[in-house]
Amino acid sequence: MSVYHYLTVSAILFALGTYGVLTRRNAIVIFMCIELMLNSVNLTFIALSRHLNSLDGQIFVFFVMTVAAAEAAVGLALMIALFRNRETVDVDQINILKW
Amino acid sequence: MDNKLWLIPFFPLMGAIINGLFGKRFIRNEAVIGGIGTGAVFLSFLVTCAHFFQLGGETERFHQVVASWMSVGKLQIDWGFLFDPLSALMLMVICGVGSLIHLYSIGYMHGEEGFYRFFSYLNLFVFSMIMLVLGNNALVMFLGWEGVGLCSYLLIGYYFEKKSAGDAAKKAFVMNRVGDFGFLVGLGVLFWTLGSHGVWTVNFVEISENAHLLGAGGTIVTLVTLCFFLGATGKSAQIPLYTWLPDAMEGPTPVSALIHAATMVTAGVYMIGRMNVLFALSPTTMAVVAVIGAATALLAASIGFAQNDIKRVLAYSTVSQLGFMFMAMGVGAFTAGIFHLMTHAFFKACLFLGSGSVIHAMHHALHHAHLHDDPQDMRNMGGLRKFMPITHATFGISCLAIAGIPFFSGFFSKDEILWWTFASTRGMKLVWIMGAIAACMTAFYMFRCLYMTFYGEQKTHPKAKDHVHESPWVITVPLVILAALATVGGFVGIPHAIDVLHLGNKLEHFLAPVFQHTQKTYEIAAHGSASTEILLMVLSVVIAAVGISAATIMYLKNPELPAKFTSMFSGLHRRVYNKWYVDELYDALFVNPTKSLGRFCWKGFDLKVVDGIVNGTGKLVNAFSAALRHTQSGLLHNYALTMVLGMVVMVAIFILK
Numbered sequence: 001m002s003v004y005h006y007l008t009v010s011a012i013l014f015a016l017g018t019y020g021v022l023t024r025r026n027a028i029v030i031f032m033c034i035e036l037m038l039n040s041v042n043l044t045f046i047a048l049s050r051h052l053n054s055l056d057g058q059i060f061v062f063f064v065m066t067v068a069a070a071e072a073a074v075g076l077a078l079m080i081a082l083f084r085n086r087e088t089v090d091v092d093q094i095n096i097l098k099w
Numbered sequence: 100m101d102n103k104l105w106l107i108p109f110f111p112l113m114g115a116i117i118n119g120l121f122g123k124r125f126i127r128n129e130a131v132i133g134g135i136g137t138g139a140v141f142l143s144f145l146v147t148c149a150h151f152f153q154l155g156g157e158t159e160r161f162h163q164v165v166a167s168w169m170s171v172g173k174l175q176i177d178w179g180f181l182f183d184p185l186s187a188l189m190l191m192v193i194c195g196v197g198s199l200i201h202l203y204s205i206g207y208m209h210g211e212e213g214f215y216r217f218f219s220y221l222n223l224f225v226f227s228m229i230m231l232v233l234g235n236n237a238l239v240m241f242l243g244w245e246g247v248g249l250c251s252y253l254l255i256g257y258y259f260e261k262k263s264a265g266d267a268a269k270k271a272f273v274m275n276r277v278g279d280f281g282f283l284v285g286l287g288v289l290f291w292t293l294g295s296h297g298v299w300t301v302n303f304v305e306i307s308e309n310a311h312l313l314g315a316g317g318t319i320v321t322l323v324t325l326c327f328f329l330g331a332t333g334k335s336a337q338i339p340l341y342t343w344l345p346d347a348m349e350g351p352t353p354v355s356a357l358i359h360a361a362t363m364v365t366a367g368v369y370m371i372g373r374m375n376v377l378f379a380l381s382p383t384t385m386a387v388v389a390v391i392g393a394a395t396a397l398l399a400a401s402i403g404f405a406q407n408d409i410k411r412v413l414a415y416s417t418v419s420q421l422g423f424m425f426m427a428m429g430v431g432a433f434t435a436g437i438f439h440l441m442t443h444a445f446f447k448a449c450l451f452l453g454s455g456s457v458i459h460a461m462h463h464a465l466h467h468a469h470l471h472d473d474p475q476d477m478r479n480m481g482g483l484r485k486f487m488p489i490t491h492a493t494f495g496i497s498c499l500a501i502a503g504i505p506f507f508s509g510f511f512s513k514d515e516i517l518w519w520t521f522a523s524t525r526g527m528k529l530v531w532i533m534g535a536i537a538a539c540m541t542a543f544y545m546f547r548c549l550y551m552t553f554y555g556e557q558k559t560h561p562k563a564k565d566h567v568h569e570s571p572w573v574i575t576v577p578l579v580i581l582a583a584l585a586t587v588g589g590f591v592g593i594p595h596a597i598d599v600l601h602l603g604n605k606l607e608h609f610l611a612p613v614f615q616h617t618q619k620t621y622e623i624a625a626h627g628s629a630s631t632e633i634l635l636m637v638l639s640v641v642i643a644a645v646g647i648s649a650a651t652i653m654y655l656k657n658p659e660l661p662a663k664f665t666s667m668f669s670g671l672h673r674r675v676y677n678k679w680y681v682d683e684l685y686d687a688l689f690v691n692p693t694k695s696l697g698r699f700c701w702k703g704f705d706l707k708v709v710d711g712i713v714n715g716t717g718k719l720v721n722a723f724s725a726a727l728r729h730t731q732s733g734l735l736h737n738y739a740l741t742m743v744l745g746m747v748v749m750v751a752i753f754i755l756k
Contacts, residue, residue, distance in 0.1 A: 022740055022743065023736075091736065092736075094733075095732070095733030095734050096733060098731050098732055098733030099729060099732075
């Protein structure tokens, strides 16, 4: 099991997450995809930490997880506020801040 | 007595400031304002007299340096005064005739709303003129030079609500400035050339001492003096810069008398007198001066034949007499030129003030009858000697003086000029002929003016006829004093040829310290026998008599003759009446091209280019923003895509580097 396998998995996960962010209409699903991207990055950190025999990567994962959690909390709060006003979480419907 | 010279310009300056700042709101009393104005000039006159009587003998001149103006390396320019016979004489004329005119103005400008403004400007003018003649260096002179131009503008445009007055003021000022440019160029070249010889100065005494360094008859001296002469033509209304003077008659009559007869216009003559060494070094320039003076004298005299406005006749007469003064300076008759300046101040001021008296009376009479006829048009006058005896008498005396009838003042000065044009080492017979013809014409048109105004049938409207009356004492007293001076003022310059009582030519003796050295060094003198001189004198009297008789026949005896002449020579009359179309020529050559240039700069450049750039920049920004705003589509996925693409590009660059 070389490090390349882990990096490939991580890349695929990242690509899937990006695709989801760019394509899905439901805001909650977009958040889930963002979480997916963040987790893929976590995987990369850990794999390389093991490969380079340094604990720095694993420590950084903790930071990433904390940020992901906070971001999820804030994002969901935003969605709730948005749903209260707009009755929808479809991002294609939220487009009045334009020219 | 040396350190009291500063009082002479001080009094009028104070008068101008007091009247200017406090006249409108605080003083308001005409008598007080007029009193301050007149008193200031009169005090200067008294101080001048005090210094004047101390000249002669050992005291050749007075100096005073009030303060240093500029001190740069070897150059030292002071606020300094030089009181020598030439400036003394000029000051006597300026302050003496000036105070009379100030007194006259109290009566003439009565009831005017801008009464205080008039006296403030008039005092400011006298101050500038005093600085001009009293300055000991060219820069103080130039300060006065510019100052009189400014005051001329302010006073011509006194009735600023009239468009014609504003236009005339602008015309006068712009033409003056053209001359001033000449003065400055001349001064600059002179300064630099003297400097290249190590003499860094603009002081008159030092210039006179070092002028020979410029080289007699050389190009530099000729250039310098021609430039100065250009300045003189602007200030003293000679060809080509004379057309502003007739228009300047838009100003009140005392202004015409003081500025455009007695003082400002004589600044050019004074300047040549002051710089006589420089001019003597350049025979070419002197010839130019003489010829232009003669040509101007002739041209202006011809125009005076056909004018109907009494002030216009006198204006052209002034231009013509100034031509005589320049003729004198051009042939080396410096004393004669200054002499004529003095006598001209007397009789021309008297003539102008007399015309003002007439206009004043006519204005009142016409106003009384609610008529709108022109009070200055001589065709509305006639027979006024019955109603205005004093004005008539003084006007008549001054006409005799200007025509050169013995033994009035004009006779002596004009004859001396004509003699020198004939007999001087720098004289020219052609100039003499032109001068003699101009003298004949002078006699003619002045007596034409006299007859049309005071003699013959009264052509005033019947309703206004009987309301014409003599003017009050503030107007007639100056007239009488000036007429007296015009009568006896000539006796200070009796030429040797007819000096049977051996009184001596007092004026020549007085001005000798200023001119004699130059005349001796450069051999400028009138060579001729006394009999020739007497013959020429008789000839000029005959010429004057011919002119007067012609005027008498045409305007007194047979009043229908002028109309016949006009119809016979209609082409010539039209040209003369329209001032030989010189104004139209200048319009075509200078005024209209300048206006076109201005219009182009405005419409073609300022509006199109400058505004175009400014507005265009705005439009460009607008266009960009109109294109760019579409990126704000409001769709989340677009933004996300943009972010991802940007990230891809950055990573690509990072990898490929």
